[in-house]
Amino acid sequence: MIIPYQILQAGLLDSHTEKPMDSFSCSLANAVLGSPLDQTCLEMHFPAAKIEWESDRLFCLSGADFTARLNDLSIPLHRPIWAPKGSILSFQAPVKGARAYLATAESPFSIQEARILPWSANIAWEKSPCPLIHVVPGRDWERLTSRAQQQFFSQIHLLSHEANRMGFRLDHPALETRTNEDILSTAASFGTVQLTHWGKLIILMADHQLTGGYPMIAHVISADLPKLAQKRPGEPIQFNLCDQDTAENLWKAQQNHLQQIRSASLLKLRSYAN
Amino acid sequence: MTEPAFPYRIFPLGDAAFSIEFQQASLLEANEQVHFFQAYFSQHPIPFIRSLVPAYRTLSFHVDLKALVLSNCCLSDVIQHVQQVVVKPQSTSPADGKIHRIPVRYDFDVAPDLAWALTQTGLSLAEFIFLHTKPLYRVFMLGFLPGFGYLGEVDSRIHLPRKPSPQAVKAGHVGIAGNQTGVYPGDSPGGWQLIGHTDFPFIHHGIPVLRAGDSVQFYAAES
Known part of the structure; x- marks a missing residue:
């Protein structure tokens, strides 16, 4: 061009x-x-x-x-x-x-x-935005204790200043896990929500690393990545659970x-x- | 006699990707299945697949969600397609990769986590170097950064936990995370414990030197 x-x-x-x-x-x-x-x-x-x-x-x-x-x-x-x-x-x-x-x-x-x-x-x-960011569960969702699973959806996470095209680190009270056992590195994707050993969340964005070894507890659905990408440091992020059918329908409606x-x-x- | 079930599972990687995880007890056997099916699906492409990402035990499929939904298909259709192919373990020929010999400086002044690693493992520096340089490591997968090879398996006496959160790492640092080891080919955030440093060039004329299936032997460089 x-x-x-x-x-x-x-x-x-x-x-x-x-x-x-x-x-x-x-x-x-x-x-x-x-x-x-x-x-x-x-x-x-x-x-x-x-x-x-x-x-x-x-x-x-x-x-x-x-x-x-x-x-x-x-x-x-x-x-x-x-x-x-x-x-x-x-x-x-x-x-x-x-x-x-x-x-x-x-x-x-x-x-x-x-x-x-x-x-x-x-x-x-765009004019009637649902403020929630929809996620589907990730492979390691069960690593969170049931209390932390509830907390993940009920608490407000703030976008930290460490937010760029590679990933968004979130500020929030730490989430408790059942185990901190190391896992083998595997593929990740745009929208993967990783959990660090300190119980803090990192969302992988457009320029993310292809593979990673931190637990993957959820993934932001494709239809909500644009909304997430427009957040500025300090702005709140709240997650909501959805299923694959809903994710595909929301994406299709956008397209x-x-x-x-x-x-x-x-x-x-x-x-x-x- | 019925054949034993093929030990694998499929899990979604968000709404536009999924992974097959091979669950053989031996990591080497699982990794051979990963590379067999990566080659198979590269030669026999499935509709809507944008890219394949091999890892230790997993082969991941990234899907073009736009093309998929505009064709009135859904992710489960693609997963079913893959399942029709992955029905039994495939015999693979032993990898005939290259062997790379890589000099490493195990010095406290270039390896920020080496002192901590010795305390953690209760080993002397000489013992630690011996255990890290002893195995002929297999390149299980590439990824994370261009030129980065995931090597295994590390002797259980020098397994080190991943850092609680990623930190800035300089090119050439040799790291350990669990039973994996590897070298950062460029500056990057990373969560591995840094136990050595090498000047070995992992990118040659823009092409990664290591390939999946190759072998790596580390040796202690004169300092």
């Missing part, structure tokens, strides 16, 4: 990653532009990059709200924006969320000035929703071009 902009001032950990932390927001930004959902976006943390457009483009922002401006125009999330060559995108302050996504697309039409185009994603899914937004955006884009 040709990147149609120049980074004037680098942000914190910007990356054109094929493994976004919040794959929903990344796909949503693409969907609003009618692009393929798995197209690579720029993932940004705050302070975010300052960007100059080197050619005329459509773009869309999703995920975290960092108060975006295109020249002097305030830019909302989830809207297609027309950016003429030479315009400058900047971010003022982190209002909500941890990671913002920038998708770009070539435009079938041309306008003189920066403009917010007249349609947006129906983001009902269908994204496909619908993409189809609707393609129609709008065509009629706007005419």
Whole structure:
């Protein structure tokens, strides 16, 4: 992909990653532009990059709200924006969320000035968020005492400052285990909730190590990883149990929703071009 | 006569992955099944499988959940597919891997946990070095970091528990966790007890030097 902009001032950990932390927001930004959902976006943390457009483009922002401006125009999330060559995108302050996504697309039409185009994603899914993070049990769930199993679901865990693309460490009262016996290293996945010997939780994120040897007590379901990825240090995390069927249905609902937004955006884009 | 049941179990690894764990008493035999079926499923791919991850006793399957649900399939369909293949233990030829000889400095100034390890095991430095360098270790699996080989099995007299929580580790540190040993090929967080250091290059022209099924012999380097 040709990147149609120049980074004037680098942000914190910007990356054109094929493994976004919040794959929903990344796909949503693409969907609003009618692009393929798995197209690579720029993932940004705050302070975010300052960007100059080197050619005329459509773009869309999703995920975290960092108060975006295109020249002097305030830019909302989830809207297609027309950016003429030479315009400058900047971010003022982190209002909500941890990671913002920038998708770009070539435009079938041309306008003189920066403009917010007249349609947006129906983001009902985001507007009524269930604050709970759903998990399915892991292989080593039974290592927790029954009291700790209850505590795992009832207590509030805070995201610590040790939270990055590799993993999230949580702050909470320690969870008690029946045994601390070592286990053989085995594969882990994005969303695996590991328990350290101190009874503290680590959730493996997008850049996680392929294998690990700490007990795996649960796994965050794929549909809730985007929500988890937008948590900031100090924010609360509470877990809720779910089963495989529910996990698959939630994921399917998200994917269908994204496909619908993409189809609707393609129609709008065509009629706007005419 | 009925054949003895094939000792394995399947457990989910979240909603988009699962593992087969081979439960043979011998770790070596279990690991041979892991590598047999990894080769089999690489040559005969199953729909929706994104990647295979071999480990000591487990072969894990990561699934493309997007393609799966959009085709109206579910994870249990893929698991059933795998179960139809994994029906009996497969005879495997003995591994014909390479032997790597790796020099290790067992010095207190380069191995932060060595002194603790001696206290923990009640051994002298010479005894500890003897027990760590004696076995011809098998590379049971690769993973964790590019170039990292999980080696086993460590003599039970020098088994050391994993650290309570991972800490920053520098490249070249030799660690022990339970009955496993291995060398960190790059800087990384890690929870193994660091009992030595080596300058051996584990990545050569971008390619990991160790392969699953190879053997490793450590020896004490002149310091």
